[in-house]
Amino acid sequence: MKINNVILQFTAKFVFFIIFFFAVHIFFAGHYTPGGGFVGGLVTASAIVLLIIAFDLNTVQKLLPINYIYVVAVGLILALGTAAFSMFVGEPFFTHFFDYFYLPLFGKTSLHTAALFDLGVYLVVVGVTMTIIQTIGEDE
């Protein structure tokens, strides 16, 4: 018997974006206040999991045809690259750089290389979480 989950599917389409943008917010909040790549990644993964629950694994894989292992690899390379960048300019590994810029709309903004590292963490967390969930889900 097929369950009627119209309401869940309809809501999930909206709630996915709400959760996703909240994840982006948490990600950028991360440097000075609680948040960051790890939590942002988990929240994003939970948004995708909501889609998987509302629809099913195959539909979501068609919707987001991503090989999550590549996401992990790209995240790792980004994180390592940010950390290793300082080696090439003669500073110890993991030294970070930041400065203040005046951007249109945003005004005075601090741009930080740590955010790139955090983006790497974000990708790794999304990739690992989704790989685990997909692998377990497929076995049914």
Added chain:
Amino acid sequence: MNNFLLLPILIPFFFGMILLFGQKKLGYQRITTLLGLMISIICAFALMLNVNQNGPQIVTFGNWPVPFGITMVSDMVSALLVLTTLVLAFFIVWYGFGSIGKERERFFYYPGVMFIVTGVNGAFTTGDIFNLFVFFEVLLMASYLLIVLGGEKAQLRESIKYILINVISSALFVITVAYLYSVVGTLNMADISVKIAEINQPGIVTVIAVLFLMVFGMKAAIFPLYFWLPSAYAAPPIPVLALFGALLTKVGVYAIMRTYTLFFTHDLAYTHELLLILSILTIVAGSIGALAHFDVKQIIIYNIVIAVGVILFGVAQMNEAALEGAVFYLIHDMIIKAALFMLIGIIIYVTGTTNLRKMGGLMGNYPALGWFYLIAALGLAGVPPLSGFIGKLLIVQGGFQAGNVWTSIFILASSLVVLLSVIRIFIYAFWGEQGQLSSTMNKSTYNLLFFPTIGLVLVSILYGVGTEIIQPFMNEASKVLSDPSIYSDAVLKGGK
């Protein structure tokens, strides 16, 4: 500040990442892995020469001032171990081409190897006790992958045990680090060394020392915490077994060596006496296992346990001769264990069985294999001029200097048991009537397995014959171990 010492850690890490792409392309996977290890070996060798000339190399992450940031310290001990690790990984990966199987190669075997090397090298290099835990986790994560990869029944059974043991010991590790932090208020290993010396190691620090011995002893397989090792190590295929047997237990041994020479040096009568007793019991337990089994894998696996006991006996003496012997023996044991596992891997491949009773008469068809096995076996037992001799000699010399006459004689006697256990394989497998032979064996795979093995046996012979050349490096290493102030001064005063 010198970022160069990070390269032997970062290069395998980077190559592990790019190996995550192109999962199914075997040629790409194999060549990239060997290339990555080759570059790392060159860097590690250059690092070793640099450390020899300029003393310990320091870098503190993120440009933080020294006791606060995470410091990486490459002294002679860690530089030697890092180089050995990479050389062994190179030969084991090469050997794996012929025996690991295409299925595993397509399923992230090579990234697993690269990440395990990253973790092992990181653990050897780090100068921060909590960071040591992090690198332990890195190598354990990769080892979980390698032990279960392939999904055979025995592997699944043993991997559950293996993960459980390691999760428990990791939890204990964090708790112990927290205890230590609450007493001395720092995580930097050099700083801990100075702080413990200042408060003159009260009873609580001795308790923490014993807890550390438990945590690292679980990984290093000392008595009575070795119970998980023989069955867990026997489950994965030979290249993974060689990697685990040569590297993983040695990380635990290194951690004991480091903490017991750098931190807990003020109550030798308790901590090092305990270490001495446990090391003797470890040798006894290992010897019984090595003589009792008729399974070639188990015999060599129990020899790991014996060697751990011998090295820790050297650490327990806490004088320069014994520590030099311990470093000598540690590196000898890493090389020779990898070589022996590779050799018995070939024997198993040729005969199709691990049971000694079914083997026999291989000398007729495979004389070269027989002679190389004999050389490796004699090297393991420490017959001069092969590689095990000088390490054991120095350990026993240190034992006599420290006044532990009877236990030193016991160490010498244990060599006979080691010799007996490995010669038994030689006698059963190579002499006598023609035993069982595998029907699926082909000559080109045999050669693919044989050449890296010979290479590693030759490395071990060079290590023994070239003692004269290696000795200054070892001497440097033992100085750092026997005088903790060299290490802490280099980090706290020179680490700018």
